[in-house]
Amino acid sequence: MTSLRAPLLSLARRYQREDQGTWSVEAVIMAPLIMFSLVFCYTFFTAFQAKSEANKANYTISDYLSRQTDPVTPAFLNGTADLYRFLNNSGDIDMRVSEVKFSLDSNGNGSYSLVWSYAVGDFSPLTTNSLSDVENRLPLLANGEEVLLVETVRTWSPLFDVGLAELAFADTVTTKPRFATQVLFDDGSASSGSSNTDTTDDPNMDQGSGGRRYNRYY
Numbered sequence: 681m682t683s684l685r686a687p688l689l690s691l692a693r694r695y696q697r698e699d700q701g702t703w704s705v706e707a708v709i710m711a712p713l714i715m716f717s718l719v720f721c722y723t724f725f726t727a728f729q730a731k732s733e734a735n736k737a738n739y740t741i742s743d744y745l746s747r748q749t750d751p752v753t754p755a756f757l758n759g760t761a762d763l764y765r766f767l768n769n770s771g772d773i774d775m776r777v778s779e780v781k782f783s784l785d786s787n788g789n790g791s792y793s794l795v796w797s798y799a800v801g802d803f804s805p806l807t808t809n810s811l812s813d814v815e816n817r818l819p820l821l822a823n824g825e826e827v828l829l830v831e832t833v834r835t836w837s838p839l840f841d842v843g844l845a846e847l848a849f850a851d852t853v854t855t856k857p858r859f860a861t862q863v864l865f866d867d868g869s870a871s872s873g874s875s876n877t878d879t880t881d882d883p884n885m886d887q888g889s890g891g892r893r894y895n896r897y898y
Contacts, residue, residue: 719842722839727836727838735849737768738832738852746855746863751863752864753865757777757800770834772835777799778806779794779826780794780811796865814852817829827857828857832851836848
């Protein structure tokens with residue numbers, strides 16, 4: 681028994697001191713954790729990048745529209761929606777452009793009124809009734825001043841499944857017209873620019889999901 685104990689103890693000591701193969705074991709344990717961490721960080725980075733691109737694209741569209749001195753048309757606004765898609769490298773977008781006016785009554789009470797609104801995608805044009813839904817996003821304006829309101833939504837899907845669901849990045853930007861007191865909207869009808877308070881809905885512009893729709897208030 682004594683003769684067997686000594687070799688076994690010697691073998692145990694050599695095994696305790698042996699370090700060959702430990703890197704392989706560590707690699708097997710750590711490689712999945714490292715890969716998951718890289719994928720996790722990359723996914724969250726692309727999410728923040730997509731949000732930043734969506735916000736900057738909205739500012740680009742808003743600034744471009746604010747510089748218009750000629751009336752904008754449905755074709756022009758459809759083009760800005762295509763530009764927004766290009767800047768985001770995404771085809772699944774919604775956009776709504778509206779012009780809002782601030783007025784003071786004889787008692788000095790201020791209120792917003794809708795001048796015109798145009799929508800692309802799943803958005804519906806603003807109406808007088810739905811204007812209250814966005815009033816909290818509008819700035820305080822001088823009496824008679826108008827402002828452009830550009831609302832955009834783009835969807836983003838993660839490339840890897842790390843616990844993030846599909847996200848919708850929504851941005852709202854208000855911009856004052858730069859070179860004129862207002863940005864006019866011309867729907868191509870003979871009454872464009874005339875003074876009326878009727879809502880004009882062109883059935884040719886309502887094409888369901890992804891279609892273009894507008895309301896005009898002059």
